[in-house]
Amino acid sequence: MNTNATKKEVLEAYHFRHAAKAFDPTRKISEEDFRFILETGRLSPSSNGLEAWKFLVVQNPELREELRPFAYGAYNQLPTASHMVVILARKGLIPESPYIYEQLTKVKKYPAEMVRNNVGAWHDFFDSFHLDNERARTAWASKQTYIALGNMMTSAAMIGIDSCPIEGFVPDRVNEILAQRGLLGDDEYEVSVMVAFGYRAKEPRDKTRRTMEQVSEWIL
Template identity: 50%
Template structure:
């Protein structure tokens, strides 16, 4: 068994290795097993109440990648060269309210909670949305709240990739409305239930990155005791 210090070193090394890769080597492809592992770390990621407001769409079709590039200026280089390209979708507010069919299915069929416990959890969740964080009356805030949860899954996938020497790049440089329209027109996304959250590219770097720079720990960490 790997000792704790070795694991810590491996994880920190992965963070040092990871950088936002702009140009991937188009001749190097991620194996199916390795990408399945990356996807699994996303699937197993935590979410508020365990309601998983995400869907991971892996776009390998070259024609569709070209169409995406028209409305995703921040992803054009990666769309051309990345081994794997992912679009993360987020559930719309209508699915994320406590009384939705989606939440009912999550409680009953996925989490498999007894009726009484499921009902109590639904009521608690309803109070959370309406009173604790008070966002249910603002669809835009509701959607952005769900999007923030997808970034937990994204972060886990980026780290998981780095741990096995795979490069990545999270991407927000796209026209959300146009990409939503395109995905709906292509039959990839149901616009009644989903909207785009973020994109990510995965592959193997073509060029060595610059040295990583970060503010020192004293600037970003404060202890309150």
């Protein structure tokens, strides 16, 4: 592997990436390319490997239009993006939850007896991070979704596809709309963040950032 060439390609992707406020509605991402983007989200790391997320790929025009009044940060992206993803965070995570047991035994292939015997350690972990109520636990799960979000945006940029992360929405109304369509399971999920993908409608201004010295400090 030519590591210098790889580093150059990665930095070029970061310079290419910007938060596209509107997309060219005539250009669509191929299924192969979008499945690649989703795969980088699926393969993203998560705390304790719980993968406490779900990716809703919202291609239905009626649903997009229904969400639009309550997603002011996506007002221009919803009608123009090739692909719109609503990233959900899992609720109700407690040491004894069936989801954690299933994830550890069926996905991560840990012995069932070991998982049952480690419930006390899970309680210690939850206590150490003050995950003592549903709001705190859902917020913890929501933080994990941003790892997948960042990886999907980077992988998109690597293949010349634009994106825009979106937090500008009314969570209660978005959750209500998704719940009415049965997209939150049995009250298992809530919206965490959105991200739009497509091809830019116009070229952005040059990227600006604070200097490395301003944003980093070495402790030797």
